Amino acid sequence: MRIIGLDTSTATGGVALLEGDRLVGEYTLNVQRTTHAERLMPALERVMADAGWDPTAGVDGIAVAIGPGSFTGLRIGVVTAKALSYAWQAPVVGVPTLEALAYQAGAGRGLVCPLMDARHGRVFCAAYTCDGDVPTPRLEARLWALDDWLTALEELAADGSHPQDAAGPAGGRFLFIGDGAEVHWDVLVQRLGSRAGRPPVGFRTLRSGAVAALGALKLRQGAADDPAGLVPLYLRESEAERKWAAQQKHRSPS
Amino acid sequence: MEGLVTALGLDVILGIETSCDETAAAVVEAGRRIRSNVVASQTDLHQRWGGVVPEVASRRHVELIIPVIDRALADAGITLADVDGVAVTQGPGLVGSLLVGIAAAKAIAFARRLPLVGVNHIEGHIYANFLAHPELEPPLVCLTVSGGHTVLFYVPAYGQYQVMGATRDDAAGEALDKVARLLGLGYPGGPAIDRLAQGQDPAAYDFPRAMLDESYEFSFSGLKTAAVQQLERARRRGEAVDLPKFAAAFQEAIVDVLVAKAVRAAQEKGVAQIMIAGGVAANSRLRERLTAAGAELGLRVYWPPPALCTDNAAMIAAAGYFRLQAGERAPWSLNAEPQLRLR
Numbered sequence: 001m002r003i004i005g006l007d008t009s010t011a012t013g014g015v016a017l018l019e020g021d022r023l024v025g026e027y028t029l030n031v032q033r034t035t036h037a038e039r040l041m042p043a044l045e046r047v048m049a050d051a052g053w054d055p056t057a058g059v060d061g062i063a064v065a066i067g068p069g070s071f072t073g074l075r076i077g078v079v080t081a082k083a084l085s086y087a088w089q090a091p092v093v094g095v096p097t098l099e100a101l102a103y104q105a106g107a108g109r110g111l112v113c114p115l116m117d118a119r120h121g122r123v124f125c126a127a128y129t130c131d132g133d134v135p136t137p138r139l140e141a142r143l144w145a146l147d148d149w150l151t152a153l154e155e156l157a158a159d160g161s162h163p164q165d166a167a168g169p170a171g172g173r174f175l176f177i178g179d180g181a182e183v184h185w186d187v188l189v190q191r192l193g194s195r196a197g198r199p200p201v202g203f204r205t206l207r208s209g210a211v212a213a214l215g216a217l218k219l220r221q222g223a224a225d226d227p228a229g230l231v232p233l234y235l236r237e238s239e240a241e242r243k244w245a246a247q248q249k250h251r252s253p254s
Numbered sequence: 255m256e257g258l259v260t261a262l263g264l265d266v267i268l269g270i271e272t273s274c275d276e277t278a279a280a281v282v283e284a285g286r287r288i289r290s291n292v293v294a295s296q297t298d299l300h301q302r303w304g305g306v307v308p309e310v311a312s313r314r315h316v317e318l319i320i321p322v323i324d325r326a327l328a329d330a331g332i333t334l335a336d337v338d339g340v341a342v343t344q345g346p347g348l349v350g351s352l353l354v355g356i357a358a359a360k361a362i363a364f365a366r367r368l369p370l371v372g373v374n375h376i377e378g379h380i381y382a383n384f385l386a387h388p389e390l391e392p393p394l395v396c397l398t399v400s401g402g403h404t405v406l407f408y409v410p411a412y413g414q415y416q417v418m419g420a421t422r423d424d425a426a427g428e429a430l431d432k433v434a435r436l437l438g439l440g441y442p443g444g445p446a447i448d449r450l451a452q453g454q455d456p457a458a459y460d461f462p463r464a465m466l467d468e469s470y471e472f473s474f475s476g477l478k479t480a481a482v483q484q485l486e487r488a489r490r491r492g493e494a495v496d497l498p499k500f501a502a503a504f505q506e507a508i509v510d511v512l513v514a515k516a517v518r519a520a521q522e523k524g525v526a527q528i529m530i531a532g533g534v535a536a537n538s539r540l541r542e543r544l545t546a547a548g549a550e551l552g553l554r555v556y557w558p559p560p561a562l563c564t565d566n567a568a569m570i571a572a573a574g575y576f577r578l579q580a581g582e583r584a585p586w587s588l589n590a591e592p593q594l595r596l597r
C-alpha cells in the first residue's frame with residue numbers, strides 16, 4: 001500500500017512516502033524564506049522520483065495534515081491533497097495536526113500534549129493518551145490560553161481514571177510536542193518541573209512521515225474523507241466573522 | 255492549422271480561476287469553443303460585509319474547487335483523461351484565493367502528467383471578447399474595468415499588450431460598489447446603480463471628472479469623497495436625496511472619463527476597434543455611451559455576453575491555450591502573483 005503524507009500546517013511542513021509499514025521517502029520543507037506554494041509540489045515530484053514511484057500509476061491513498069496551523073498553509077496542503085485524490089481516484093484522509101503530533105510522540109509516556117503556538121499567550125493544543133494506534137483524545141483540540149490548558153492538564157492527570165494518569169504507572173508525566181512546546185518550554189518546566197518532558201531533537205515538530213503513517217492507519221479503518229468536502233481544521237474563525245458575531249451579539253435585544 | 259493543433263495534442267484545456275470571489279472552472283476547445291463554463295459565485299456570502307473578505311473567500315474556494323472542476327468536466331461530457339492541458343489564473347488578485355486554484359491546478363496537472371500554464375487574469379478578460387466574437391482580431395484598444403481593475407491597453411497583436419494607463423487608486427467598479435453601499439443599495443453595487451439610474455437625468459447632481467490631463471491614467475477615489483460630502487450636506491440641510499438621480503449622476507461621472515480616454519486611445523493608436531472587458535463591461539450606460547462616441551468616429555465597440563463579462567474560467571482556458579501552443583509551461587513551483595502585471 002503506497003500512501004503519501006503531506007503537511008503544510010506550519011513553516012516546517014513536509015512530504016513523505018509510506019510503502020506498507022516502511023517509510024521510503026521524507027522531505028522536510030522548512031519554508032522560512034520561501035512558501036509552501038512554491039515548495040510543496042516540487043518536493044513531491046522529487047521525493048516520488050527518488051523513491052521510484054511513477055506519478056501516472058497513482059497511489060493507494062493520500063494523508064494530509066488538516067490543522068490547526070497557518071490558514072494559507074493549510075489550504076495549500078488540503079487543496080493539493082483533494083486534487084491529487086480527485087485526479088488519481090485515490091482515497092484521501094484528513095489527519096488533525098495535533099493528533100499526528102501525538103502519534104509521532106509515541107506510546108506509553110503519560111499524557112501526550114501537542115501544542116502549536118498561536119501567539120498572544122495562546123496555543124492550539126489538546127491532550128491524548130497513545131498506545132501506538134490512533135491516539136485517544138483526553139482534552140479536545142482547540143485554541144486555549146496556555147495557563148488554562150496547563151490547569152486542565154493537571155486536573156486531568158490528578159483524576160487518575162486512566163492508567164497513564166497520576167495514579168498510573170507513568171506517574172503523571174506530560175510529554176510536550178510541537179512548535180508551541182519549543183516557544184513555551186520555560187513556562188512548561190516552571191509549572192511542571194521534572195514531570196514535563198519532550199521528544200529528542202529532530203522529533204519535536206511534525207514529521208510528514210507521522211502524517212502518512214497515521215493516515216494509513218485511518219484509511220485501513222475505513223476513515224477516508226470525501227475529497228470534495230475535505231476542509232482545513234482552522235479551529236479559529238476568520239477575523240471578519242469574529243467581528244461580525246460580536247456585533248450581532250451586541251445588537252441582539254436580549 | 256487545425257491538423258497541427260490536433261497533432262500537438264493540446265486541444266482541450268481545463269481552465270481554473272479563483273482570483274477573487276468566484277470559484278470557476280471551464281473546458282475550452284482549440285481556444286475558441288466553450289465546452290463548459292461553471293462559475294460558483296460567493297456574492298451572497300460577502301453581502302453582509304459589503305465587499306469581499308479575503309479569508310472568507312479563500313475558505314469558500316476550498317469547499318467549492320473540486321465540485322466546480324468536476325461539474326465543468328461533466329458539463330463538457332469528458333473526463334480528466336480527455337484533457338490536454340491545464341490553465342490557471344496566476345494573478346492579479348487576492349493571494350489566498352489565487353493559491354487555492356493554483357494548488358488544485360498543479361496537483362491535477364502533476365497527477366495526470368498534463369502541461370500547465372499560469373495566466374494573467376486581465377489577459378483572460380481580453381480573451382473573453384475573442385471567445386464571444388470570432389471575427390474580432392487585433393489591433394485594438396481594450397478597456398478592462400471591474401471591481402478590481404481599471405486598465406487601458408493597446409493590443410497590437412495576439413499575446414501583445416501595452417498598458418496605456420491604469421487607475422492610481424480605486425477601480426471603477428470599486429467606486430460604484432462603495433457609493434452603492436453609501437446609498438444602501440447592497441453588494442455588488444455596480445448592477446444596482448445601473449438599474450436605478452436607468453432613464454434618469456444624470457445632470458441633477460454635480461460630480462467631478464478626474465481627467466488627469468492628457469494621461470491615460472484614472473483616479474476614482476475623489477469621486478467617492480465627493481459623494482460622501484454631497485450626502486452629508488443634504489443630511490445637514492434636511493434635504494431628501496433623489497437616489498435614482500444621484501446614482502445616475504455618479505455613474506455618468508465615471509462613464510464620461512472611461513469613454514473619453516478609451517476613444518482618445520483608439521484614435522492615438524489608429525485602431526478601428528475598442529473592446530471592453532471585466533465586470534463593469536456589463537454596465538449599460540458605459541456600453542451605450544461608448545458605442546455612440548465610437549460610431550461618430552467610425553470605431554466599433556465590442557463587449558462579451560454577461561457570462562463572460564464577470565470572472566470566469568473559459569477566458570482563462572482560452573488565454574492559456576494560446577500560451578500552451580506557444581510552448582509556455584509553468585514549473586511545479588508556480589506561485590500566486592497578487593500584483594502580476596501584463597507583459
Ligand SMILES: [Zn+2]
Pocket residue numbers: 375379400402532533564565
Ligand atoms: Zn476580473
